[in-house]
Amino acid sequence: xxxxxxxxxxxxxxxxxxxxxxxxxxxxxxxxxxxxxxxxxxxxxxxxxxxxxxxxxxxxxxxxxxxxxxxxxxxxxxxxxxxxxxxxxxxxxxxxxxxxxxxxxxxxxxxxxxxxxxxxxxxxxxxxxxxxxxxxxxxxxxxxxxxxxxxxxxxxxxxxxxxxxxxxxxxxxxxxxxxxxxxxxxxxxxxxxxxxxxxxxxxxxxxxxxxxxxxxxxxxxxxxxxxxxxxxxxxxxxxxxxxxxxxxxxxxxxxxxxxxxxxxxxxxxxxxxxxxxxxxxxxxxxxxxxxxxxxxxxxxxxxxxxxxxxxxxxxxxxxxxxxxxxxxxxxxxxxxxxxxxxxxxxxxxxxxxxxxxxxxxx
Amino acid sequence: xxxxxxxxxxxxxxxxxxxxxxxxxxxxxxxxxxxxxxxxxxxxxxxxxxxxxxxxxxxxxxxxxxxxxxxxxxxxxxxxxxxxxxxxxxxxxxxxxxxxxxxxxxxxxxxxxxxxxxxxxxxxxxxxxxxxxxxxxxxxxxxxxxxxxxxxxxxxxxxxxxxxxxxxxxxxxxxxxxxxxxxxxxxxxxxxxxxxxxxxxxxxxxxxxxxxxxxxxxxx
Numbered sequence: 001x002x003x004x005x006x007x008x009x010x011x012x013x014x015x016x017x018x019x020x021x022x023x024x025x026x027x028x029x030x031x032x033x034x035x036x037x038x039x040x041x042x043x044x045x046x047x048x049x050x051x052x053x054x055x056x057x058x059x060x061x062x063x064x065x066x067x068x069x070x071x072x073x074x075x076x077x078x079x080x081x082x083x084x085x086x087x088x089x090x091x092x093x094x095x096x097x098x099x100x101x102x103x104x105x106x107x108x109x110x111x112x113x114x115x116x117x118x119x120x121x122x123x124x125x126x127x128x129x130x131x132x133x134x135x136x137x138x139x140x141x142x143x144x145x146x147x148x149x150x151x152x153x154x155x156x157x158x159x160x161x162x163x164x165x166x167x168x169x170x171x172x173x174x175x176x177x178x179x180x181x182x183x184x185x186x187x188x189x190x191x192x193x194x195x196x197x198x199x200x201x202x203x204x205x206x207x208x209x210x211x212x213x214x215x216x217x218x219x220x221x222x223x224x225x226x227x228x229x230x231x232x233x234x235x236x237x238x239x240x241x242x243x244x245x246x247x248x249x250x251x252x253x254x255x256x257x258x259x260x261x262x263x264x265x266x267x268x269x270x271x272x273x274x275x276x277x278x279x280x281x282x283x284x285x286x287x288x289x290x291x292x293x294x295x296x297x298x299x300x301x302x303x304x305x306x307x308x309x310x311x312x313x314x315x316x317x318x319x320x321x322x323x324x325x326x327x328x329x330x331x332x333x334x335x336x337x338x339x340x341x342x343x344x345x346x347x348x349x350x351x352x353x354x355x356x357x358x359x360x361x362x
Numbered sequence: 363x364x365x366x367x368x369x370x371x372x373x374x375x376x377x378x379x380x381x382x383x384x385x386x387x388x389x390x391x392x393x394x395x396x397x398x399x400x401x402x403x404x405x406x407x408x409x410x411x412x413x414x415x416x417x418x419x420x421x422x423x424x425x426x427x428x429x430x431x432x433x434x435x436x437x438x439x440x441x442x443x444x445x446x447x448x449x450x451x452x453x454x455x456x457x458x459x460x461x462x463x464x465x466x467x468x469x470x471x472x473x474x475x476x477x478x479x480x481x482x483x484x485x486x487x488x489x490x491x492x493x494x495x496x497x498x499x500x501x502x503x504x505x506x507x508x509x510x511x512x513x514x515x516x517x518x519x520x521x522x523x524x525x526x527x528x529x530x531x532x533x534x535x536x537x538x539x540x541x542x543x544x545x546x547x548x549x550x551x552x553x554x555x556x557x558x559x560x561x562x563x564x565x566x567x568x569x570x571x572x573x574x575x576x577x578x579x580x581x582x
Contacts, residue, residue, distance in 0.1 A: 092482035106486030
């Protein structure tokens with residue numbers, strides 16, 4: 001049997017909906033799971049319960065063969081004994097200890113020399129050489145994050161838990177670190193659960209997304225699945241992006257990049273190298289539907305396809321189109337009536353190259 | 363100024379402060395972290411000496427520790443001596459009377475420590491005790507030092523409890539402040555003036571230390 005991090009528990013706080021943490025993720029290999037939801041939806045509480053910092057009222061948490069929490073059997077392993085690494089939102093570096101001492105803090109079972117050597121190795125790996133004698137307040141946000149990660153990774157945790165890992169960074173640093181972080185996590189190579197309210201962060205960092213609303217899991221699945229096929233309106237609102245597909249760059253020409261998604265070629269803006277793997281994000285409002293026979297000049301992406309389904313969403317309609325991949329358009333009722341769209345109708349979907357958001361993947 | 367009174371005062375202040383560190387730190391940490399509903403009762407009892415006249419406390423301690431009371435009788439049968447009118451007696455009184463001056467700054471110091479740093483320490487595998495020694499104590503040190511200085515200085519200037527429990531016996535229980543009282547009773551104003559002046563200067567110094575400690579931002 002495959003080792004799993006599995007949980008099903010309830011945690012109550014007065015005045016808010018019961019938080020219900022249901023999850024099933026591999027425990028023995030690298031994968032990044034994002035808990036995505038608006039602030040106050042309980043995602044941080046779920047992370048804290050996994051860490052052992054909160055004790056749920058009901059249910060259980062298991063990691064492989066180990067029982068970390070079981071309300072009925074009165075089992076509650078303290079955080080010290082779960083073998084986890086927890087990265088706090090503001091990093092929680094010890095302000096009275098130097099970078100060296102922060103990093104070596106969790107290493108206790110080896111000799112002093114060994115400890116120093118391990119710390120030196122990890123500092124090189126996280127590009128922190130020369131900063132060992134500084135105090136946390138003398139570091140930039142990005143450096144603080146690397147110290148916090150180094151301090152956790154040096155202990156070889158079996159599970160990494162990250163609480164809003166990028167939220168305390170300012171704008172430019174954030175997008176830079178976002179790109180690096182996925183590579184860093186892959187290099188560490190242990191299963192990771194992270195909490196975020198930022199969909200771009202979830203798409204960039206995660207393989208698997210768990211969408212939370214009012215304390216409960218609304219949908220759980222691969223990034224592509226959850227973003228392209230939200231199961232209900234609450235999920236659709238949270239993910240906000242109707243189409244996310246993975247593809248490979250096959251051509252670069254004059255600032256325009258061609259990405260092949262299966263058989264379909266999609267033109268996007270921005271430089272990339274041939275062979276790069278990317279995720280394409282397309283919002284439903286940016287997709288225009290028109291009669292299959294008509295041609296429109298000036299729009300680079302014109303995908304002939306067939307309507308898969310039509311769903312009412314208030315005054316708008318959500319139309320899924322099969323154009324080699326599933327593309328979702330959000331259109332008005334009037335447009336739908338004009339085009340007489342129903343399941344199976346032929347249609348052409350138009351998307352401006354500039355409206356497609358490209359995220360590099362490893 | 364009588365040297366034996368200075369010596370008794372110093373011994374009393376050092377011993378009181380040491381005992382308050384041992385008793386007060388755990389008590390203060392418990393008060394900071396407990397979720398027990400009856401906590402306010404303990405807080406009220408600890409704060410009582412701030413408003414209670416020292417003579418009241420001294421009187422009750424005298425009754426409680428005297429050889430005719432159950433507690434006093436037990437102490438006498440175990441140790442062979444009774445606490446009132448001895449150095450041990452004024453030490454007990456002094457510890458109780460100074461409890462708020464140590465515990466309240468300790469609690470303030472512990473409260474100022476960011477909870478997430480404590481949790482970060484746990485998640486890095488450190489036991490609760492190691493976390494207390496390596497994270498909580500160093501970050502609460504401004505509050506702890508304030509408590510130490512305040513209880514030391516306050517013991518040096520303590521009068522009512524020492525007089526009630528100690529009986530002002532020179533060389534045994536007579537401290538600087540009770541010496542001043544004696545000198546004034548004996549119309550020995552010159553000696554009282556010198557002693558009082560020294561005590562005043564000492565108090566000003568100690569309070570300056572306390573306020574300079576508090577001005578430092580907790581955690582560097």
